[in-house]
Amino acid sequence: MIVQFGSARIELVLGDITVQQVDAIANAANAQLAGGGGVDGAIHLAAGPKIMEELQRRYPDGCPTGSAVVTSGGNLPSRYVFHAVGPIWQGGGKKESGLLEAAYQACLSLAEKHTCRTLAFPSISTGVYRYPVDLAAEVALRTVAVKLETSDQLDLVRFVLFDQGTFGSYARVLETMLV
Numbered sequence: 001m002i003v004q005f006g007s008a009r010i011e012l013v014l015g016d017i018t019v020q021q022v023d024a025i026a027n028a029a030n031a032q033l034a035g036g037g038g039v040d041g042a043i044h045l046a047a048g049p050k051i052m053e054e055l056q057r058r059y060p061d062g063c064p065t066g067s068a069v070v071t072s073g074g075n076l077p078s079r080y081v082f083h084a085v086g087p088i089w090q091g092g093g094k095k096e097s098g099l100l101e102a103a104y105q106a107c108l109s110l111a112e113k114h115t116c117r118t119l120a121f122p123s124i125s126t127g128v129y130r131y132p133v134d135l136a137a138e139v140a141l142r143t144v145a146v147k148l149e150t151s152d153q154l155d156l157v158r159f160v161l162f163d164q165g166t167f168g169s170y171a172r173v174l175e176t177m178l179v
């Protein structure tokens with residue numbers, strides 16, 4: 001599914017973010033930048049040890065929730081990885097939506113700073129961090145769409161969704177944004 005926003009596109013695909021041929025991919029990291037399971041584990045496995053070395057050297061204090069840091073792509077096809085830290089879902093009353101929005105915004109800002117034309121996101125926070133997928137999809141897609149309306153830098157933002165249920169949630173939300 002592809003939708004035009006301003007001069008750029010939002011694309012939804014079912015798949016694995018580690019094989020995407022884009023300038024940068026986002027990672028769903030933790031505040032310690034310590035690696036882990038889920039998409040974080042898959043990215044470190046595919047990228048090789050270089051990006052963990054880079055994280056430890058450049059960001060020894062980690063990265064606060066709602067922010068992101070950049071490394072090279074190691075052995076990945078992409079030039080950069082933006083390690084974003086989404087919130088752990090605690091029922092919705094702990095500023096989770098604002099923190100999730102800020103995590104996406106941090107990646108979009110890094111994409112502009114590093115002159116990326118194409119960027120891929122996973123569904124940040126909806127795995128181990130248990131953010132409800134329908135709610136997360138709204139935050140993710142709205143934040144990206146608003147940015148694309150005013151940014152000339154990005155041509156394509158691709159959401160790479162790992163399972164059919166997550167893909168369906170993002171597709172439903174994106175359809176509601178068409179009118």
Ligand code: AR6
Nearest residue numbers: 016017028030036037038039040042125126127128129162
């Ligand atoms: N490509 C795209 N999406 C993927 C992939 C992949 N290869 N693998 C999993 N997903 P999660 P979080 C999906 O748990 O909720 C880690 O341990 C997955 O199915 O990876 O932000 C970190 O170190 C789900 O839809 O991230 C943190 O400690 C989505 O990616 C913590 O988990 C996000 O799930 C972060 O939790």
